Amino acid sequence: MSFDLNARVPAGPLAEKWSSHKAHLRLVNPANRRKYHVIVVGSGLAGGAAAASLGEMGFNVSCFCYQDSPRRAHSIAAQGGINAAKNYQNDGDSVYRLFYDTIKGGDFRAREANVYRLAEVSGNIIDQAVATGVPFAREYGGLLDNRSFGGAQVSRTFYARGQTGQQLLLGAYSALSRQIGIGTVKMYNRHEMLDLVLVEGHAKGIITRNMISGEIKAWNADAVVVCTGGYGNVFFLSTNAQGCNVTAAYRCYKHGAGFANPCFTQIHPTCIPVHGDQQSKLTLMSESLRNDGRVWAPNSRELAARVLAGQLKPADITEADRDYYLERKYPSFGNLAPRDISSRAAKEACDDKRGIAPGSGLGVYLDFRDAINRLGESKIRERYGNLFDMYECITGENPYKVPMMIFPAVHYTMGGLWVDYNLQSTIPGLFVGGEANFSDHGANRLGASALMQGLADGYFVLPSTVPDYLASTGLGGAPSIENPAYKEACEQARERTAKLLAIKGNASPRALHQKLGNIMWEKCGMARTKQGLTAAIEEIKELREEFWKNVCVVGENDTINPELERAGRVADFLEFSEIMCRDALLREESCGGHFRSEHQTDDGEAKRDDTNFAHVAVWEFQGSDTPPVRHQEELKYEEVKLATRSYK
Amino acid sequence: MSNETNAHDQTLNLTIRVWRQPTRLAKGSFKEYKVSNISTGSSFLEMLDILNEQLVAQKEEPIAFDHDCREGICGMCSMTINGVPHGPLQGVTTCQVHMRHFKDGETITIEPWRARPFPVIKDIVVDRTPLDSITQAGGFISIRTGSAIDANIIPIPKPVADRAMDAAECIGCGACVAACPNAAAMLFVGSKVAHFNSLPQGKAEKEQRTLAMVKVMDEAGFGSCTNYGECQAVCPKGNTLDFIAQLNRDYAVAKIKRFFQSTGKKRAGA
Ligand SMILES: Cc1cc2nc3c(=O)[nH]c(=O)nc-3n(C[C@H](O)[C@H](O)[C@H](O)COP(=O)(O)OP(=O)(O)OC[C@H]3O[C@@H](n4cnc5c(N)ncnc54)[C@H](O)[C@@H]3O)c2cc1C
Numbered sequence: 039m040s041f042d043l044n045a046r047v048p049a050g051p052l053a054e055k056w057s058s059h060k061a062h063l064r065l066v067n068p069a070n071r072r073k074y075h076v077i078v079v080g081s082g083l084a085g086g087a088a089a090a091s092l093g094e095m096g097f098n099v100s101c102f103c104y105q106d107s108p109r110r111a112h113s114i115a116a117q118g119g120i121n122a123a124k125n126y127q128n129d130g131d132s133v134y135r136l137f138y139d140t141i142k143g144g145d146f147r148a149r150e151a152n153v154y155r156l157a158e159v160s161g162n163i164i165d166q167a168v169a170t171g172v173p174f175a176r177e178y179g180g181l182l183d184n185r186s187f188g189g190a191q192v193s194r195t196f197y198a199r200g201q202t203g204q205q206l207l208l209g210a211y212s213a214l215s216r217q218i219g220i221g222t223v224k225m226y227n228r229h230e231m232l233d234l235v236l237v238e239g240h241a242k243g244i245i246t247r248n249m250i251s252g253e254i255k256a257w258n259a260d261a262v263v264v265c266t267g268g269y270g271n272v273f274f275l276s277t278n279a280q281g282c283n284v285t286a287a288y289r290c291y292k293h294g295a296g297f298a299n300p301c302f303t304q305i306h307p308t309c310i311p312v313h314g315d316q317q318s319k320l321t322l323m324s325e326s327l328r329n330d331g332r333v334w335a336p337n338s339r340e341l342a343a344r345v346l347a348g349q350l351k352p353a354d355i356t357e358a359d360r361d362y363y364l365e366r367k368y369p370s371f372g373n374l375a376p377r378d379i380s381s382r383a384a385k386e387a388c389d390d391k392r393g394i395a396p397g398s399g400l401g402v403y404l405d406f407r408d409a410i411n412r413l414g415e416s417k418i419r420e421r422y423g424n425l426f427d428m429y430e431c432i433t434g435e436n437p438y439k440v441p442m443m444i445f446p447a448v449h450y451t452m453g454g455l456w457v458d459y460n461l462q463s464t465i466p467g468l469f470v471g472g473e474a475n476f477s478d479h480g481a482n483r484l485g486a487s488a489l490m491q492g493l494a495d496g497y498f499v500l501p502s503t504v505p506d507y508l509a510s511t512g513l514g515g516a517p518s519i520e521n522p523a524y525k526e527a528c529e530q531a532r533e534r535t536a537k538l539l540a541i542k543g544n545a546s547p548r549a550l551h552q553k554l555g556n557i558m559w560e561k562c563g564m565a566r567t568k569q570g571l572t573a574a575i576e577e578i579k580e581l582r583e584e585f586w587k588n589v590c591v592v593g594e595n596d597t598i599n600p601e602l603e604r605a606g607r608v609a610d611f612l613e614f615s616e617i618m619c620r621d622a623l624l625r626e627e628s629c630g631g632h633f634r635s636e637h638q639t640d641d642g643e644a645k646r647d648d649t650n651f652a653h654v655a656v657w658e659f660q661g662s663d664t665p666p667v668r669h670q671e672e673l674k675y676e677e678v679k680l681a682t683r684s685y686k
Numbered sequence: 687m688s689n690e691t692n693a694h695d696q697t698l699n700l701t702i703r704v705w706r707q708p709t710r711l712a713k714g715s716f717k718e719y720k721v722s723n724i725s726t727g728s729s730f731l732e733m734l735d736i737l738n739e740q741l742v743a744q745k746e747e748p749i750a751f752d753h754d755c756r757e758g759i760c761g762m763c764s765m766t767i768n769g770v771p772h773g774p775l776q777g778v779t780t781c782q783v784h785m786r787h788f789k790d791g792e793t794i795t796i797e798p799w800r801a802r803p804f805p806v807i808k809d810i811v812v813d814r815t816p817l818d819s820i821t822q823a824g825g826f827i828s829i830r831t832g833s834a835i836d837a838n839i840i841p842i843p844k845p846v847a848d849r850a851m852d853a854a855e856c857i858g859c860g861a862c863v864a865a866c867p868n869a870a871a872m873l874f875v876g877s878k879v880a881h882f883n884s885l886p887q888g889k890a891e892k893e894q895r896t897l898a899m900v901k902v903m904d905e906a907g908f909g910s911c912t913n914y915g916e917c918q919a920v921c922p923k924g925n926t927l928d929f930i931a932q933l934n935r936d937y938a939v940a941k942i943k944r945f946f947q948s949t950g951k952k953r954a955g956a
Pocket residue numbers: 079080081082083084085102103104105108110111112113114115116117118119120202203229230231232265266267268277278279282283285286322449450471472473474485486487488489490492
């Protein structure tokens with residue numbers, strides 16, 4: 039199969055592309071729909087909404103997730119909100135403005151037509167969510183309320199307290215539940231996708247492991263939709279859930295699906311710092327806090343050292359000795375500078391040994407003292423009460439009295455499987471939605487736009503484009519499950535599992551994962567260098583060898599085995615991380631969340647190279663012993679002009 | 687009010703008494719393990735991670751337990767700690783409990799949710815799919831994708847929206863069932879019913895929804911509510927008996943309406 043990177047962007051003016059494209063997509067006769075079997079892997083916003091919508095249209099859908107219920111997909115954890123160009127506030131918002139902000143926020147590394155469509159359907163998402171019963175915040179007049187988020191000058195973020203992701207997911211989950219009840223969707227909880235099955239070059243099924251019985255089984259289908267979320271856990275510590283993985287996407291890659299921009303990772307500036315080496319995950323403190331909190335570090339190493347030694351409390355540090363570095367460096371945006379920029383500034387302060395988190399020093403203050411003095415504690419409680427409680431619950435400190443400590447943490451992955459305008463990967467019949475694809479956020483995602491993208495893909499794009507593919511293949515039906523391709527893939531998955539169990543070495547999967555995380559954070563994290571990345575590639579290779587020689591997977595396959603689950607995921611992270619580093623190494627520019635120290639302006643800002651890098655890097659697997667090949671999809675901007683982002 | 691000192695420095699040595707049960711049908715029992723040097727800043731589940739690493743190093747099977755988000759929102763974690771579902775603190779999930787709330791030298795007892803409709807699958811992991819079945823029966827508003835009206839056409843008074851949101855905060859963890867001497871799922875069902883039935887969008891299916899969810903709840907073997915109130919005491923989201931009262935009201939009204947309902951037509955065969 040040749041590697042086809044034609045994005046299939048429809049012709050015509052930007053604003054008409056989606057409607058005219060939709061009008062020309064092929065349909066499946068309602069009476070025939072149930073004869074088509076569609077597999078949806080993932081029950082988050084993207085997968086849940088896609089499975090529910092396709093089921094309701096009458097297709098025969100099977101949906102898989104690794105949790106014990108589809109309602110627990112990690113979309114549930116999103117706090118802040120979801121963007122939509124409703125212009126309910128009458129503050130000049132429009133589809134075009136949301137489109138432009140998103141393209142610019144992504145540092146001009148996303149595909150124009152996809153982003154425009156995202157902005158275009160954003161309003162329908164809110165309608166759909168409200169109709170399914172999502173209790174968004176309302177004003178006293180009963181109309182929907184909005185808040186502001188980073189990177190925008192309008193108020194277009196819809197929210198449900200600090201639990202927007204939860205409520206949106208419960209909306210999609212209830213729609214999905216209805217279809218499960220009716221019988222159009224069959225739900226398989228606690229099933230992990232281990233592989234993709236191709237028949238004659240088309241995606242025609244998957245292999246799963248039943249996480250209770252250990253049964254490894256093949257499923258045949260007419261098409262496969264992968265919505266398995268992001269791979270932030272390659273860094274070991276992130277704001278992702280424990281089970282988030284790259285396995286499903288990586289297996290698709292190994293079968294020939296292009297992997298786009300794997301190095302584009304979002305590091306969120308305001309997370310609770312690491313407390314020691316017993317830590318298993320990092321917790322996000324919403325971006326909204328930076329509306330009233332001021333970020334600072336002591337202005338000298340001596341002061342920071344005395345804080346670390348317990349001789350000084352933050353309150354003892356005088357105004358003159360505080361460095362409000364965001365306000366100093368970015369006077370016009372101040373504490374609301376975008377995520378990538380704020381994260382790097384925090385790192386800079388800590389690299390300068392002015393960090394103050396106990397133990398490592400890796401942390402700076404987010405201080406509400408001035409806001410509390412100005413507005414009163416009760417006002418601050420009203421605005422951020424649940425976040426302050428969460429902070430206190432984790433750290434045992436009261437942020438009304440002492441400043442919060444924060445540090446950047448891995449949060450989101452903009453990279454993902456390459457898809458064309460129809461969200462189809464380079465493998466025909468394999469569609470990818472949500473965080474698992476690469477499509478809309480370029481090199482940096484704006485706050486409140488991942489929920490929007492997940493639901494746009496799930497409710498509006500995939501239900502139109504998947505049937506188009508099905509109509510093109512005709513009613514031949516899925517290949518018979520007796521097809522040798524299924525048996526072979528099953529055998530391979532069983533062998534791999536058996537191999538993991540048989541090594542019986544001395545290193546736990548968790549310990550090896552932690553080591554990988556350290557390499558990635560140090561060398562492929564907030565600041566990347568040629569030297570660091572080159573070294574990382576070697577270190578990852580060594581670690582991979584160590585893994586396959588020395589991993590210890592206790593227990594058996596035929597039972598719940600968390601060690602085996604982790605080992606399988608870590609094994610894939612150990613291969614995938616190398617591609618991330620290669621991608622970061624070859625992208626000789628800084629853009630969005632990708633900061634190459636060699637490519638910065640005199641005052642330390644990211645320096646983009648539009649002449650050589652205004653493209654999507656797409657990686658093609660070449661076999662286990664051969665390095666992958668990097669292809670390019672050139673980004674053609676018809677509507678917007680490339681400009682330098684400045685927040686000074 | 688919390689202390690202002692930094693809690694990161696101390697460490698604990700503990701005895702963990704935990705339920706081990708290899709399979710659904712096997713007979714389980716408590717086993718005791720020692721863990722040491724647990725930082726008071728660690729979470730309860732991180733303490734278990736450390737214990738599990740210790741077991742793995744001895745080539746012993748680690749303790750299986752459910753967890754995912756580790757920030758109190760997915761509803762996956764589910765442990766009874768010292769006799770209380772989700773442990774000693776009010777209004778938090780197991781994964782939000784931190785070790786600073788325990789004493790050096792303490793013995794901590796960990797069990798799975800104990801409730802007839804939630805069979806143990808392994809160690810601390812139970813099967814909570816009956817909660818999904820209840821939702822599948824009626825926990826939704828029927829609306830086709832793409833056919834929704836504009837979101838601002840129906841204004842919803844803020845107190846109504848707030849009440850729906852309060853109810854909708856339920857994370858489906860099942861702690862209420864585990865805490866109830868009758869293994870009733872009334873707080874879970876009441877929360878869902880209160881969420882949808884309060885909203886104008888949910889009114890059309892109000893009766894149907896309530897009856898269908900209660901029917902499946904009964905069939906799944908959940909007990910009935912006799913007002914112990916244990917459920918609200920352990921609910922990590924602070925949902926209260928108020929939602930059960932609404933469920934009872936809506937159920938009674940739905941029953942009566944059903945009884946008197948007539949299509950106005952002669953019934954075939956009647
Ligand atoms: C803490 C936090 C806060 C956030 N806040 C916001 C916010 O305020 N606004 C915003 O827009 N975005 C936010 N985001 C980002 C956003 O929540 C996610 O990007 C988005 O929800 C991802 O949705 P998804 O459907 O692609 O994947 P997910 O919701 O992660 O779902 C993945 C699904 O795939 C399944 N799965 C994964 N791997 C496998 C496998 N191998 N086999 C079988 N099934 C598998 C899982 O079971 C799950 O059902 C936040 C993210 C985090 C972590």
